Amino acid sequence: MTEVIIETDSLTRVFKRRRGLVRTELTAVDQLTLRIGAGESVGYIGANGAGKSTTIKMLVGILVPTGGSVRTCGRDPLRERRHLARQIGVVFGQRSQLWWDLPVRESFAILASIHALPAQVRRARTEELTEQLEMGDFLDTAVRQLSLGQRMRAEVAAALLHSPELVILDEPTIGLDVLSKQRLREFLIRERAEHGTTLLLTTHDMGDIERLCDRVLVVDHGRLAYDGTLPGLSQRVGARRVLVVDLAAPAPDLLDIDATTHLGSEAGGIRQRLAFDPEVATAATVLAAVAARAEVRDLSIEEPDIEDVVRRIYAGSR
Numbered sequence: 001m002t003e004v005i006i007e008t009d010s011l012t013r014v015f016k017r018r019r020g021l022v023r024t025e026l027t028a029v030d031q032l033t034l035r036i037g038a039g040e041s042v043g044y045i046g047a048n049g050a051g052k053s054t055t056i057k058m059l060v061g062i063l064v065p066t067g068g069s070v071r072t073c074g075r076d077p078l079r080e081r082r083h084l085a086r087q088i089g090v091v092f093g094q095r096s097q098l099w100w101d102l103p104v105r106e107s108f109a110i111l112a113s114i115h116a117l118p119a120q121v122r123r124a125r126t127e128e129l130t131e132q133l134e135m136g137d138f139l140d141t142a143v144r145q146l147s148l149g150q151r152m153r154a155e156v157a158a159a160l161l162h163s164p165e166l167v168i169l170d171e172p173t174i175g176l177d178v179l180s181k182q183r184l185r186e187f188l189i190r191e192r193a194e195h196g197t198t199l200l201l202t203t204h205d206m207g208d209i210e211r212l213c214d215r216v217l218v219v220d221h222g223r224l225a226y227d228g229t230l231p232g233l234s235q236r237v238g239a240r241r242v243l244v245v246d247l248a249a250p251a252p253d254l255l256d257i258d259a260t261t262h263l264g265s266e267a268g269g270i271r272q273r274l275a276f277d278p279e280v281a282t283a284a285t286v287l288a289a290v291a292a293r294a295e296v297r298d299l300s301i302e303e304p305d306i307e308d309v310v311r312r313i314y315a316g317s318r
């Protein structure tokens with residue numbers, strides 16, 4: 001049986017707000033029940049304000065639930081927060097856990113002593129992380145002088161220095177360039193493969209989910225709206241497919257082909273892209289309709305646009 005790393009049962013958080021004399025209540029997390037097993041890599045996504053951060057805060061013990069229960073790494077996060085801190089690593093993209101004026105290396109040394117890592121373990125782990133995250137060039141630079149990509153790598157290393165069982169990442173790749181994103185993702189994949197680390201991440205970047213996660217949870221108005229694979233999610237939201245046709249000669253935009261949306265034309269209308277909903281039409285019916293208008297030389301079909309899926313989920317904000 002897989003060890004359960006995160007387990008919540010009807011986890012709920014209600015915020016009380018007061019505007020002048022009016023008091024209102026907002027249920028940020030609403031009866032959330034889920035289990036995440038050891039070694040899983042889970043994407044936790046939802047619109048702004050859906051309740052992701054509130055959930056994470058309850059998982060790590062910095063926010064008190066108003067209902068239900070939560071256990072993280074087999075512990076009660078509120079009562080055993082200090083013990084839990086040794087088992088988890090948390091990266092909040094926007095918030096730093098490094099000492100701004102100190103060289104990266106010194107921040108690592110302080111964190112290592114907070115976690116009471118033996119000197120040998122600390123040295124070996126710092127070396128391993130420095131190599132894998134390619135931090136050698138800036139290990140002796142003050143954190144405030146790092147580029148965003150360098151700082152994020154240092155943040156991730158800081159959170160993983162004590163080899164936690166569970167790593168929670170909140171928007172880990174936000175604002176990073178393509179290469180830095182790629183490095184960070186490769187590192188997380190390797191870390192998981194080598195140490196069996198459980199990953200939970202929130203992100204707006206579908207590339208993160210595609211590359212890193214084998215399970216996706218979608219939260220909507222505090223409720224769990226989906227729990228499954230990424231392809232399953234594409235199906236659920238009816239992600240569009242795109243038929244790309246290359247015509248024999250330039251043609252006007254194919255604007256009124258049944259059940260399609262014209263996405264654009266190139267080369268004077270020789271290449272045209274038409275989106276269709278696989279529940280309503282098939283590539284074959286769309287192609288037949290196009291062929292009735294113009295001679296088709298070549299075609300390709302783009303798979304469900306994952307960015308589109310996520311845009312729709314995030315666009316569903318309150």
Ligand SMILES: Nc1ncnc2c1ncn2[C@@H]1O[C@H](COP(=O)(O)OP(=O)(O)OP(=O)(O)O)[C@@H](O)[C@H]1O
Nearest residue numbers: 015017026028046047048049050051052053054055
């Ligand atoms: N301390 C607080 N007091 C009152 N309301 C709060 C508090 N923290 C969060 N909320 C509200 O709870 C809801 C969920 O917020 P939360 O930060 O968990 O969403 P989120 O999914 O993380 O959003 P984002 O993607 O924007 O970070 C929001 O409506 C937010 O305004």
